[in-house]
Amino acid sequence: MDMGELEKQILARVNQSMPSSKTEYQCSKCLDSGWLDFYDEDGNRFAKKCECRLAREAEERLQASGLAEAVAVQTFEAFRTDTPIREHTKRVAQQYIVDLFDGEDPQRRPWLYVGGNPGSGKTHICTAVCGEILKHNIGVRYMQWLEESKKLKYANSDESFTDAVNDYINPSVLYIDDLFKQKYTARPVFTEADIKIAFMILNGRYLQNKPTIISSEWDLVDHLLDADEGIFSRVYERCKYHMISIPRDLENNYRLAGEHQ
Numbered sequence: 001m002d003m004g005e006l007e008k009q010i011l012a013r014v015n016q017s018m019p020s021s022k023t024e025y026q027c028s029k030c031l032d033s034g035w036l037d038f039y040d041e042d043g044n045r046f047a048k049k050c051e052c053r054l055a056r057e058a059e060e061r062l063q064a065s066g067l068a069e070a071v072a073v074q075t076f077e078a079f080r081t082d083t084p085i086r087e088h089t090k091r092v093a094q095q096y097i098v099d100l101f102d103g104e105d106p107q108r109r110p111w112l113y114v115g116g117n118p119g120s121g122k123t124h125i126c127t128a129v130c131g132e133i134l135k136h137n138i139g140v141r142y143m144q145w146l147e148e149s150k151k152l153k154y155a156n157s158d159e160s161f162t163d164a165v166n167d168y169i170n171p172s173v174l175y176i177d178d179l180f181k182q183k184y185t186a187r188p189v190f191t192e193a194d195i196k197i198a199f200m201i202l203n204g205r206y207l208q209n210k211p212t213i214i215s216s217e218w219d220l221v222d223h224l225l226d227a228d229e230g231i232f233s234r235v236y237e238r239c240k241y242h243m244i245s246i247p248r249d250l251e252n253n254y255r256l257a258g259e260h261q
Contacts, residue, residue, distance in 0.1 A: 066142035116246025141171035169204035
């Protein structure tokens with residue numbers, strides 16, 4: 001179908017859906033069509049999206065991210081910096097946003113890794129980062145590791161497993177929350193299935209240069225590199241300048257101090 005025919009079909013659908021009175025229009029610019037004037041560029045015909053359509057798409061991305069409620073409250077402004085560790089955490093996370101969008105090499109988009117014990121603010125700071133990314137009209141996919149990895153392990157077939165894994169490889173930005181979450185042990189303990197899932201997702205995103213945000217109770221260097229160097233050397237390469245390591249100490253669990261994270 002050529003652009004002329006496509007234009008006719010779009011305009012036909014717009015005209016059919018137009019309200020009968022201007023007073024019924026929610027957007028006076030595009031008359032609720034979502035599109036503004038057609039324009040030519042490099043010999044091709046395009047339609048410009050209206051601001052109302054861009055706002056609607058941004059809201060859809062937010063809802064699809066799985067973080068709609070969290071990003072409203074877990075912001076950079078709400079993140080307390082009353083200790084040097086928390087101040088450092090916020091500074092690195094904010095610098096990550098700058099480098100993600102203004103980095104010198106667009107072919108090597110950085111990753112963010114936040115490691116630390118429960119209640120140390122990992123989820124809050126990662127959610128704040130995701131909120132800023134969503135403001136740039138870029139989609140984010142949220143993956144709660146404990147629950148989602150279980151579903152992947154019980155996929156009915158190789159084909160359904162591959163399709164499910166691709167749902168985490170393909171998004172523009174992926175946030176993996178609590179990677180390798182488990183009951184407290186001195187060192188992480190993984191099954192072969194854990195390693196397989198992590199490798200497929202992280203290596204797939206590494207090869208496609210897709211930004212990835214990871215929070216975990218495990219330190220990347222002290223714990224995960226020893227556990228599987230093949231996977232986590234890739235992660236380290238992408239986030240070595242945007243890596244936060246919060247000491248595993250009860251003093252850093254702000255839930256126990258009565259704070260909400």
